Amino acid sequence: MAGTISSAGIGAGIDGNSIISQLTALQRSQPLQRLKDAASSLDTQISTVGTLKSLMSTLQDAARKVTDKGAWQLATATSSNTAVAVKVTGAALPSSSTIEVSQLARAQTLASAQFSVASGAAAAKFGVAGKLVLTSSSDSSKIAAIEITADMTLTQVAEAINKQSSVTGVTASVIKDANGERLSMNAKNSGAANGFTVIGDSVHPTSPEVLTALGLDASGDPRVSAPPAATDAVLQQGLNAKAKVNGIDVESATNEFKQTLPGLSFTVSQVTQAGAPALVTVAADTDGMKKNLQAFIDAYNALNAKLADVTKYDAESKTRGVMQGDSSIVSITSELRATLSSNLGGINLSDLGIQMGKGGAAVVRHLCDGQGQTGSCVARP
The missing domain is CATH 3.30.70 (Alpha-Beta Plaits)
Known part of the structure; x- marks a missing residue:
């Protein structure tokens, strides 16, 4: 029968037509498989770029808070009396004020x-x-x-x-x-x-x-x-709220006094007892400053770690990162690490104890022992 190897010995009875058909089909499928592999690789790269973009956005937001002048004027305000609630609305300087409330606002x-x-x-x-x-x-x-x-x-x-x-x-x-x-x-x-x-x-x-x-x-x-x-x-009749701030008479059409004290607003909810004014105290919020710095370090290290992961080569498994050799990613990595030694909005990160550690990670040097740690300690501003 044509196409069938029928002689005695090795290969006797093998269907030659079937083998040829399978080889032909395999040859035809190889370009399609290569396209599928390329598409899968491209999907992975697109997903990776999306992740990097999200991490960069987080770092940008964190950097904006660190470089904002208002970040270094953070303050907390407290009141000794529940009749007066206070909140920080701007650049409030450390201070203390007494507030006596004599009348609440009322609508007609x-x-x-x-x-x-x-x-x-x-x-x-x-x-x-x-x-x-x-x-x-x-x-x-x-x-x-x-x-x-x-x-x-x-x-x-x-x-x-x-x-x-x-x-x-x-x-x-x-x-x-x-x-x-x-x-x-x-x-x-x-x-x-x-x-x-x-x-x-x-x-x-x-x-x-x-x-x-x-x-x-x-x-x-x-x-x-x-x-x-x-x-x-x-x-x-409608009434204005009336109070004395450090002995000075002030009024507001509402129970909120927005511009009486610089950087603060306070809201009155009841008349204070005679001789028992509320004491409002403003103090520097160093914890808030440290929180902003820590957020920047965490965001920086998350992006740095992701960049390292997608560009690395694993010698043991002989596999490379999905973005290894990509010139744009290499450029981003270089620019990222340069920020640790650059001036951001008039602030030198090195002056805050932030420096580059192993693998390009941001580390913070303790004031107490001079040891660098990644993200677990923030130097005092």
């Missing part, structure tokens, strides 16, 4: 006279028709006129007021008790200057009937500039 509120709920009704109705005009005390151009009908419930009136709150800075709600309901209007912002009026102006006056229903004095001209006095309504 106006609770109307009581409206009774009719027998069998689910809610109180306003009862009279007219116009309610709300004006911001801090900006007279922020004015809104709310049309009220006699059959509107207090909840519906509150909803109408809230629709204009972005203009007037006033929100409304309904307070209920066993005797009836009250319409409550509240300034969004605390402070003496951030209140509101319900008097209107010559163009948009509040109806006298509405003033009377709310429990406000309607005996005068409702178009005058002064707000009407409360009769059956309950009015609480």
